[in-house]
Amino acid sequence: xxxxxxxxxxxxxxxxxxxxxxxxxxxxxxxxxxxxxxxxxxxxxxxxxxxxxxxxxxxxxxxxxxxxxxxxxxxxxxxxxxxxxxxxxxxxxxxxxxxxxxxxxxxxxxxxxxxxxxxxxxxxxxxxxxxxxxxxxxxxxxxxxxxxxxxxxxxxxxxxxxxxxxxxxxxxxxxxxxxxxxxxxxxxxxxxxxxxxxxxxxxxxxxxxxxxxxxxxxxxxxxxxxxxxxxxxxxxxxxxxxxxxxxxxxxxxxxxxxxxxxxxxxxxxxxxxxxxxxxxxxxxxxxxxxxxxxxxxxxxxxxxxxxxxxxxxxxxxxxxxxxxxxxxxxxxxxxxxxxxxxxxxxxxx
Numbered sequence: 559x560x561x562x563x564x565x566x567x568x569x570x571x572x573x574x575x576x577x578x579x580x581x582x583x584x585x586x587x588x589x590x591x592x593x594x595x596x597x598x599x600x601x602x603x604x605x606x607x608x609x610x611x612x613x614x615x616x617x618x619x620x621x622x623x624x625x626x627x628x629x630x631x632x633x634x635x636x637x638x639x640x641x642x643x644x645x646x647x648x649x650x651x652x653x654x655x656x657x658x659x660x661x662x663x664x665x666x667x668x669x670x671x672x673x674x675x676x677x678x679x680x681x682x683x684x685x686x687x688x689x690x691x692x693x694x695x696x697x698x699x700x701x702x703x704x705x706x707x708x709x710x711x712x713x714x715x716x717x718x719x720x721x722x723x724x725x726x727x728x729x730x731x732x733x734x735x736x737x738x739x740x741x742x743x744x745x746x747x748x749x750x751x752x753x754x755x756x757x758x759x760x761x762x763x764x765x766x767x768x769x770x771x772x773x774x775x776x777x778x779x780x781x782x783x784x785x786x787x788x789x790x791x792x793x794x795x796x797x798x799x800x801x802x803x804x805x806x807x808x809x810x811x812x813x814x815x816x817x818x819x820x821x822x823x824x825x826x827x828x829x830x831x832x833x834x835x836x837x838x839x840x841x842x843x844x845x846x847x848x849x850x851x852x853x854x855x856x857x858x859x860x861x862x863x864x865x866x867x868x869x870x871x872x873x874x875x876x877x878x879x880x881x882x883x884x885x886x887x888x889x890x891x892x893x894x895x896x897x898x899x900x901x902x903x904x905x906x907x
Contacts, residue, residue: 575711583704607634611642615656624663631664640666744849747862747889756890759866760788764882765799775859775890784811786854786861788886791821792837794879801871801880803827804837805846807863809890811856818854820863822846822886824870826879846884855893862889 602610611631618627631639643661647654747757760771772787792804804827808819819841827833828845837843844852852863867885870878 575715576708579707579711580704583707586703607638608642608646611639611657611660612646612650612653615643615653615660618660618663619656627660627663636664636666639664744864744866747851747864747887752891754889754891755783756786756888758786758888758890759885760888761867761885762788762790762802762805762881762883764802764871767798767800769802773888773890782812783892784809784813784856784859786810786863786888786890788822788863788888791840792827792833794827801874802884803833803880805881805884805886806840807844807852807854807886807888808841809854809856809859809861811859813858814856816856818856820844820852820854822850822852822865822884824878824880826876846881858893860891860893862891863887864889 611634614627614630617630618624634642640661643657643666647657650657755777756773756775758771758773760773762769767790770787770789772785772789774782775784775786776782786809787807789806789808790800790802790804791806792802793800794803795801803824805822806819807822808817810817821837821841821843823834823837823843823845825845827837828843834843844850846865846868848865848868850865854861854863864887865884866887867883868881869883871880871882874880
């Protein structure tokens with residue numbers, strides 16, 4: 559099921575990236591390439607220019623507006639307008655006077671030329687020609703840009719997916735921790751029964767003042783059931799590094815919506831009545847001993863925690879008051895698969 563959701567998520571991300579790439583490519587091609595890099599220019603053919611001048615002459619003969627005529631012919635230079643008027647005056651006698659009047663209004667020197675039927679006969683109607691400063695490069699550039707964006711989007715998705723898969727497959731730091739040498743002589747924490755939902759080892763070392771490890775408990779299909787972990791509960795004295803005298807071992811059950819906690823204490827904290835009473839509000843007090851097994855249970859989950867390595871600060875005053883090292887092994891199972899632990903080399907608390 560988890561793999562199916564991953565495939566669905568990958569497909570959804572690919573579709574989103576493709577759509578975004580298309581939109582960005584179209585906007586880039588339209589606004590940047592079309593307006594700035596390779597702007598489109600419109601160009602009239604000679605025959606269309608003649609028709610345009612004829613219409614301007616007819617309009618001027620009706621309204622006599624010189625400024626309007628100049629604005630309409632602003633895109634043509636004076637020499638070109640003079641040649642067109644002269645040519646049209648020779649080939650369109652009925653429009654000759656209007657054309658000459660337009661030329662005079664524009665202040666042009668218009669020469670009359672003789673008609674050239676052969677050239678006129680070869681003139682054929684054409685449509686408006688669309689050109690650009692770089693010719694036919696625009697479609698190619700847009701296509702290459704679109705392909706580039708798609709390659710970048712797909713490549714980014716693949717790299718992200720591979721990186722995420724590598725992170726999923728790589729064990730968490732706590733799962734990578736090797737069992738301490740002192741634990742090699744201990745029997746397995748769960749020698750029989752179905753495989754546990756999680757097996758974790760976490761180690762505290764003096765100087766890790768923010769120590770707080772947590773582990774997710776999931777079914778083989780990836781369904782989240784709860785969490786368990788170990789963290790600092792109480793310190794003593796002042797200065798750095800912090801002097802940890804007690805740890806919290808806890809279990810959270812999603813179905814039970816509660817957290818079960820037990821406090822793993824040093825010899826000093828366990829024997830100090832005031833400190834023990836203070837920590838009792840956080841959870842059941844337990845004396846930390848090598849091989850000690852602590853059981854945490856909710857309505858549906860069970861975690862067996864075992865102290866597999868521990869060291870006190872030999873120079874501490876009072877003695878055995880704070881830890882320099884503590885390693886805890888955690889085994890998570892459902893209540894149905896839990897069995898009585900026997901012969902574990904330590905008492906069950």
